[in-house]
Amino acid sequence: MGGPMGSEKAERGETLNRGVTQERADDRQFAPLPSDEAMRREAARCTGCGTPLCHGDACVLGNLIPEFLESVSRGRWEEASRTLHSTNNFPELTGRLCRSPCQSVCVQGRQGKPVPIRQLECHVAERAFAEGWIRPLPPARRTGRKVAVVGSAPAGLTIAQQLARAGHEVALFEKDDRAGELLRRGVGGCQLDPYLIERRLRQLAAEGVKFLLGVVVGLHIRGPYLRRGCDAICLTMGTQGSPDATLASTSDGSPRLLDRHFAGDLDLIAQLGLQFDDRGNLSVRDCLTSQNNVFAVDEVASDLSLAALAIRNGRNAAAAIDRSLQDGDRTREPSRSSA
Numbered sequence: 001m002g003g004p005m006g007s008e009k010a011e012r013g014e015t016l017n018r019g020v021t022q023e024r025a026d027d028r029q030f031a032p033l034p035s036d037e038a039m040r041r042e043a044a045r046c047t048g049c050g051t052p053l054c055h056g057d058a059c060v061l062g063n064l065i066p067e068f069l070e071s072v073s074r075g076r077w078e079e080a081s082r083t084l085h086s087t088n089n090f091p092e093l094t095g096r097l098c099r100s101p102c103q104s105v106c107v108q109g110r111q112g113k114p115v116p117i118r119q120l121e122c123h124v125a126e127r128a129f130a131e132g133w134i135r136p137l138p139p140a141r142r143t144g145r146k147v148a149v150v151g152s153a154p155a156g157l158t159i160a161q162q163l164a165r166a167g168h169e170v171a172l173f174e175k176d177d178r179a180g181e182l183l184r185r186g187v188g189g190c191q192l193d194p195y196l197i198e199r200r201l202r203q204l205a206a207e208g209v210k211f212l213l214g215v216v217v218g219l220h221i222r223g224p225y226l227r228r229g230c231d232a233i234c235l236t237m238g239t240q241g242s243p244d245a246t247l248a249s250t251s252d253g254s255p256r257l258l259d260r261h262f263a264g265d266l267d268l269i270a271q272l273g274l275q276f277d278d279r280g281n282l283s284v285r286d287c288l289t290s291q292n293n294v295f296a297v298d299e300v301a302s303d304l305s306l307a308a309l310a311i312r313n314g315r316n317a318a319a320a321i322d323r324s325l326q327d328g329d330r331t332r333e334p335s336r337s338s339a
Contacts, residue, residue, distance in 0.1 A: 036075070039123050043072035045115050047107055054102035054117060060309045061094070063087050065102055065117055072120060081128035084121060089158045089311055090200060092129070093183070095122025097190055097307040129199065136206035139167035145325045146171070148226050150217045150268075151236035152179040154307050155297050157204065158314025159234055159321070164208045166322050171230075172209055175216045218268025227272070227294070231328065232321050235282075235289075235296040236314070237265045287317040288324075295321055 046069040054065045064083050071080035084091040095118055106114035128134045145168045149160045152174040160172045178184065180197040205211065215221060226233060275283040275290040287295045297313040 034123075036077075036123075036127070039120055040073055040075060042116055043069040043120055045108055045113075046070070046073070049107060053105040053107075058101040058105045060306070061088050061312050063102075063121075068124065069115065069117070069120065072124060077124060077127050078131070078133050080124045081133050084124055085134075087315075088308075089161055089315070090154065091121050092125035092196060093154065093192070094308045094311065095119065095125055096192065096196075099306070134203070136203050137165050138207050139165055141167055142169065143167040143325065145169065145231040145328075146229065147232045147234065147321060147325075148173060148217075148230045149234050149236060150265075152211075153182040153236060153310060155310040155314035155317070156234075156236035157200070158311050159236065159297070159318045160209045161204050161207060162315060162318030163321060164204065166318075168231075168322070168325065170209045171212055172204075173212045173215050173217050173221070175214070177214045179211050179213060218265055218271055223268050223271030231325055232293045232295065233272075234287075234317055234321060235265070235268075235294070236317075287313075287320040293324060 046066060048066055048070075052066045055063065059065065064087065068080045068083040071077070071083060081091075088094060098118055100118040102117045103109065103114040106117070108114050125134075143166070147163050147168050147170050149156050149163075149170060149172045152160075152172055156172060156174075157180065160170045164170045172179065174181065179201055183192050183197050184194060185191070201211070217223070217226060269282070272289075272291055272294055274294065274296075277283045282296050283290050284296050287297055289296050295317055297310075297317040
């Protein structure tokens with residue numbers, strides 16, 4: 001990359017790797033981004049491994065890391081942005097929030113100087129915004145299918161964007177008065193600048209996502225009503241409060257020990273008639289719950305909520321919902337056999 005087997009020399013500047021402690025102490029996580037040329041030199045240090053560990057199990061999103069580093073090293077910034085966005089809806093967020101396991105397996109790290117993949121990801125995303133390469137991508141046609149997404153953390157935003165781009169009518173419900181409230185409060189000890197969130201919300205709105213804020217689904221809108229008005233529902237509420245075990249009641253009134261404390265949504269889950277597994281999480285297979293056309297991802301269905309994992313789960317759920325809706329369309333098509 002950049003030179004044969006990463007032979008192009010580049011010394012790391014102090015601003016490239018400030019350490020997690022300092023990053024978490026800052027609102028913006030990073031000092032002003034280094035120059036494009038400094039970033040190109042860093043990207044050129046990638047050795048282009050035959051089996052890139054950074055791209056394998058180390059990246060839950062499956063980001064094409066060697067490919068986007070190659071583009072950066074050659075100054076092909078728009079190409080690098082397209083490569084990142086092919087697997088990640090919000091690289092500017094993961095570039096700030098991800099724990100960067102990709103860097104821990106970088107072979108350059110054997111000399112104590114791994115390629116700063118996370119900051120390069122952030123730099124590419126910011127360059128793309130500055131150049132106007134990140135634009136709304138509304139669909140060429142609408143399907144007429146309606147999807148309700150409950151929750152506006154990274155998974156919910158990802159699902160809403162993917163489904164809107166697929167042509168579905170998406171309504172995103174958020175109990176707080178602002179979308180993306182979890183990101184605003186801070187993830188993993190890092191608090192994001194509001195403008196990072198607002199510019200993505202503007203993009204989603206331009207792509208057709210409708211935001212219904214200050215609405216508690218299950219209280220202000222009951223689950224059965226939502227099911228009647230939508231072709232699919234996806235729950236991404238996450239959890240809040242203590243993650244310690246808590247008692248809830250099953251449908252027959254007997255106590256049940258849950259290992260998660262849902263964000264005030266047990267009523268909604270009961271209204272929808274959803275089943276729990278033995279650990280107290282929603283029973284989910286391939287993002288589908290025990291009820292047809294009701295899907296769930298993120299902390300509602302799992303104990304994990306890392307930003308990158310939430311985006312990956314959101315993309316997977318959106319694909320599952322889209323397949324389900326397309327299958328439904330095919331079953332409704334009239335027979336084409338000749339009379």
